[in-house]
Structure formats: C-alpha cells, structure tokens
Amino acid sequence: MPEITFSSERVYDGYLAVNSCGKQWLTDRDYDTVRKNGRIDYSIHYVVKGRGYFETNGNTVQIPEGSLILYFPGIRHHYSFKKSDSSVMMWSHFSGYSCDILKKYCLSPAVMIRIQDRKQFESAFEKMIISHYKKTEFSDITSEGYMTVLLSLIVQSLIPNNIPCIKTDNENLEKAVNYMHENYNQTIDIGLYAKMCCVTKDHFIRIFKARFGTTPYHYQMKIRIDRAMEMLETTPITVTSCAEAVGFCDIAHFSKIFKKFTGHPPSYYK
Template identity: 30%
Template sequence: MEYDRDGDFGRVRLIAHSPSVLARRLYYCVQSAGWHFCNDRYHIERETGNDNCLLLCTIGGRGVLEYGGSIYQLQPGSVALVAPGCPHSYRTPKGGQWEFYWLHFSGSGSEKFAEYIRQKNCGVLSGAVAEACRDNIQRILDLKIQRETDFETIASELIAVMLHQLVAVIPEEMADQNEAVAKVLEFIHSSYKGHIDLEMMAKAAFISRSHLVKLFEATTGYTPYEYLLKYRISRAKELLLSSRIPVGEIALAVGFSYAGNFVSTFKRMEGITPAKYRRQYHTM
C-alpha cells in the first residue's frame, strides 16, 4: 500500500509493507515508512508503545518527543530511535510546523539496538548519522514505490546499516566525561580521508598514545585504529550504495592508500567484497 495526500494535519507520503514469511524469519522488516509535513494538529500518543521500532528523522521545523521520562525538541538534523513497548508521544508544537521522515521496522535484535541506544543517549542523536538515516529511509520509499523485486533484501540491508551507524555514535554523556575521546572522534570524523596514525590522534587529544588506547577502548569498545577502520568502511558502504564511483576511487576517498588494502579490509569486516556488496544492494 502507498499513497501521497493532503490531510487535516498536513501532507503525507506513506508506504506500508506486509513482510514475507522468509523476511520475518531472517531479515529486518519494514512495516511502514513515510514522510510528513505537519501542522500543529498533528499529535501521536502511544500509551503502551509500539510493537516495533520507530525512527524519526527531522528535516524541517520542529517536533516534540516525550519518551523514556524525558521531553526532546527534535530539531532539523536529529534522529530519534524509539524502542518497542516503550510509552511515547510526538507532536508538532503549537503554531509550528514539522517535516520529518519515519520508519517502523522489526527484526531479530532490533529491539536490543533500540534499548542500547536509549540507555546510552536516550535514543536521540544528531549530525551525519541523522542525514544518513534520512537518505536511507528515502531510498526505502523509492524502492517500494518502484516495486523493486528485491525490496525486502535491500531494505533489510539499509536498516542494518542505519542501526550500526547509530550504535557507532558515541553518546554525548560519555564524550562529556571523556573530553579526550571526544576530541579524537572529532579528529577522525573530519580527517578520515587522509593519513591518520596513533600519534596524530594522541596529539589531537593532548594525551600519550598509551593513555589514548586505554581510554578510547574503555569508552567505545574499540581501539582507536579499529574505530578508524570501522568509520572508513561505513563511509565506503554509503558510497557503494549511493553512487557509481569505481571501487578504487572509493578506497582513496575514504582514506585507504591503495585499493587492495581497502578490498581485503572490507571483506574481513563485512564478509563480502566491495564489488559484490554493490552488486547485491546497489539500485541506482
């Protein structure tokens, strides 16, 4: 089911999907997704929560989310992940407008992702991860509207990418407690396309290399170099899914010195080569 219409609370573009038996057993499953441009009559309240996870990606105006005992102002460039079974409500503030994408999804382990993010940062993030989620939800809408035969497989992969990107973001409260880690993350995110070594990361945080390794791993669960590779591969996956840039050029664009190293690292971390990953999931 899909429709695009104007209503009492504003404009909506919506798709709904009934997952196959195979998808329910093995995949992350889209239940419904859409785009809203809402006036202040829009108000959703779920006293017992959802049966599935909910992503809200704000791109314009402002929304208000009440969730987990807190109230959040959802500004453009933010993404909220609401766990199943958790009471919540969201609305457009009085006199305002709110434009956002949303996705209801389920799948093995999805509720654990949502709970982890809720516990670490109350489920609301901002920055590049929000833009990536927005783009991936739009791709899911496009795939369904185009009646892509591999919709369930591709949508499952896109949901998995979003969940892993959300988990990879370091919670604000942890970064606040570990200023050095926050500085290293900022350095990696802004400089990953070029050469980075442990000495450079330590200098960015004004601490020794040995102290950085211990502090970073205690905070993130990764060594600095492991996180750098993970971040580069994540950026590479986005380029593989969203462009026709040759694999060798993508390797250089995300900071690998040569394509062979990129391909071997990608296969080790993802279990598949970049070229095969693109063939399986690319739809442009």
C-alpha cells in the same frame, strides 16, 4: 517526493525487515501522537526540517533538525509537532534480530539521538522509502539494506557521545545506586530499583550493566562484602554478627560469598 505512508505492525524473526516507512510534511495542523502501549516493533521518527517534541517520564524534550526519536517495542509513544514549525519528518517501523545492537548502546528504550552524518542518513532514508513504496521483486532486500545503513549511522551517533540518552533515566539510575549504598543490608529487590527508574526489571538490569559493567545483584553484594571486610578488620565484631549486620541470615552462605569476592574466609580478617 510525494507523501508516502504504510501501515504494518509485525515482529520479524529474521535479520531485519522494514515493516512500514514514510515521509510527512506537517504543515496543515498540529500533530499529537500517543500510543499508550507503543508498537510491537521498533520505531524511529527523524526530523528533517523544523522541530518536534518528545515526552518522557513527564518531561518534554525538543527534537531539533537532524535528530530522531527511537522507541523500543512495547514502549509508550508520545510525540508532537506544531503547525507553526513547518516540520518535515521521516519515519520507519522495523524489526529483526539485528536490532539487538540498539539494546547494547541505548540506556533507555525511548531516546532522542542527534545524527552525526545527516547527509548520508537522509539520503539512505529517502532511498529506503522510495524502494519500499515501489514494492518490486527486490524492494524488500533493498529496503533492508538501507535500513541497515540507518542502524549503523544511529549507533555511530551514539558511541562518540558516550550514549547520549535521556538525562532523566541517568538521574533515576543514580538514585537507585545511592539507595543500594544506603540500604546495602536490605533484600536485593530488582523490582524496587526498576520502579525507581520507571523501567521494567529486564531493562533496569540492562542499563545498570551498561553503566557499571556488572549486574545490580553483584554490585550490591560487593558493597556488603566490602563493608563486612571493613568491620572485621577494624572492630571486635564476630563473624556471625558481621554476617547479620550486612544482610546475611545464613553464616555458611556469607562465608561462601565472602571467599568468592575476597579469596579468603571471613576469619582471615580477624
């Protein structure tokens, strides 16, 4: 197959569209690609042969054969290939609402994924590139079909391994959760927690829900109520003082939230 490349960047509001794709033999020189603002569509870069290098949060991760980098829209790209590795890469940029499934299974907007069924994945990728290159009357539909297969294989590769995303994101998430437990009576600041994880507010909420099954707000509020219930049961503290101790300024609001979580008013535990 000859080296094939296209350049097209767009957001598609339909089911799925392959904006560009190609295959490269990275043997003539070292390659180092940086896109500070990423792209407006999704990107995958799959290593057929050799290896690549992927930078995230200041760490460099090696991308072995049979693995890919997935970037969400608007996320900084930084990946490289060395001439000495004689690598071969296939890539695709795509968009559409079917891509939302990736948000469900990926804890990070920039991840490395090891593909389980390499043979099927590479076959579908090759056929998609050829179809896209031909630009016939039916090439868009055919390319969309092959891209759907690729998305399915990517998700299947994520699920059995319990979503193997970049370790650094999980470590930062643990730091944010530990901070919540240590400062549960402070203002619930999603912006602060997101900054601790080096992600946006929306993405922090998404990865938090994927990990704990609830929102950061609900999680920290439960810590407050659990602590309040413990204080009311084991100490002579008043309901008003207890509310203040766990971060509530309004006793009525405290009582409402307390009953919502426990099914009883605070006075029930005195």
